[in-house]
Amino acid sequence: MQSLWIDTFKKTYKFPKFSGASQYDVCIVGGGIFGISCAYYLTKLGFQVTVLEKDEIASKTTGHTTAKITSQHGLLYHYLIEQFGIPFARAYLEANEKAIEAIKEIIDTEHISCDFSYQNSFIYTTKPEELQNIHDEVSAVQSLNFTCEFTTKVGLPFEVLGSCVFKHQAQFHPLKYVYGLVDCIADNCDIFTHTTVTDIRQTNDGYVCYTEEGEVHAKYVVLACHYPFLKVPGFYFLKMYQASSYLIAVDTKKTLFDGMYLTAGEPTLSFRTARINGKELLLIGGADHKTGTYCNYEASYGVLEQVAKTYYPESEVLYRWNTRDCITLDKIPYIGIYSHYMPNLYVGTGFQKWGMTSSNVAANIVTDMICKKENPYAFVFSATRMQPIKNRGEVKNMVVQSAKSIVLDKLNPSYLSFDEIALNSGGIVQINGEKVGIFKDSQGKIFAVKPVCTHLGCLLSWNDVDKTWDCPCHGSRFDFKGKNLYDPAIENLQVYDIH
């Protein structure tokens, strides 16, 4: 299931795979929007930069996003003010508003054609019990001296009870933007694809990043690989999990509305439009769940297709895709120094499904840190922060599920019998006392793997929508043949030969 963005962008670059040994000022691990934004700023400043990307540039979360560029990150500001106070909430808002400006400035200066358009962003509700939350958010944002309004007038094809609107937000085509940045730096920055960084070790004067076929030496390293694969120090596996969402792009056969929309509460529904080859499409997103927890077609794409049919009975679904993003325990990304024990190693992660602005905030903070320049927003996102837990619901999501998958599910797994696994489906069976992950293709051919995550050993679960093995602890994903698809794991699953 290809994303609209990947399908409608024709790549002109073919980057080599890294081999041998090289020296750079900065090694950026990961070529999503964060890695490439960082490479853009640092290359422009004259640093010798390399980007090492495991797959293709912007082919992972960035290639599957909704690409709303906004500082309206859900109903966030009421929470931020209550938990952290006004100066902190104001700095978060300002950092993200500055990111919108910075993205527009790059687009204008570099003449990047990426379907950027200013839009109003709305958080809305149709439920009386959620109305007070909208009013609280409007008051909170206004108390930060930011223009935000309560309105019932929205462009959606149904009535809402209320909404909180941020004006002058934006949207774009994420691949056109990221490859536009690549165009600006390609002559001065060495980009390598299909190059997985497998380990990073400290040296006397920096780091060495090991890949399958070589090593890169650099004074500074930026972990832009979405979920850091390094475990210790840092311990990011104790402070983040991943959540998946689904998207469809629909030809509604009707004239569409302006604006970008998100529900105030559960279930999440997100709307924006995109003009593709002269046709206006409606993007509908939602059906969120923690990555690795059970989901089927009806509960994912089925829900979104039903929304499309309800409001646009003639509509046709042209694209379906999904991805996942890192969720932190206190709703704030981790940006800056990776660990006090590893100087000059930087990270940007935990973007909470708001990585279009957060990646720009992160790229600016990391660039400033490398340049030894103070950044006024760095304190908000400090990746080494230690503070009391602000959001107990997320702790349950993280700690309880990890304990369950690492220990309890392994002691007491729910096995299927071999015959219970339908064609084109998968599940865990027990063979000679061993847990075996089985996928039967539509012809009955069997693919067998050890269903244990190569990141930290959690028991994997079968994802029947994408035909993948997913980790409920930290969100790593593997195809049915055991190939690692998504971070933080980097190694493939052990494969069994079963006849």
Ligand SMILES: Cc1cc2nc3c(=O)[nH]c(=O)nc-3n(C[C@H](O)[C@H](O)[C@H](O)COP(=O)(O)OP(=O)(O)OC[C@H]3O[C@@H](n4cnc5c(N)ncnc54)[C@H](O)[C@@H]3O)c2cc1C
């Ligand atoms: C369904 C959904 C909708 C979203 N919609 C929005 C939205 O409307 N607005 C918004 O602001 N945000 C949105 N987001 C969030 C946003 O898309 C992400 O936060 C952002 O794309 C993350 O960018 P990234 O560069 O950190 O990660 P990625 O794009 O995943 O890039 C990381 C790269 O690192 C590479 N990598 C991983 N491990 C290694 C390794 N060991 N060696 C080398 N390379 C490695 C990967 O292959 C990948 O290409 C959404 C997220 C989801 C899940």
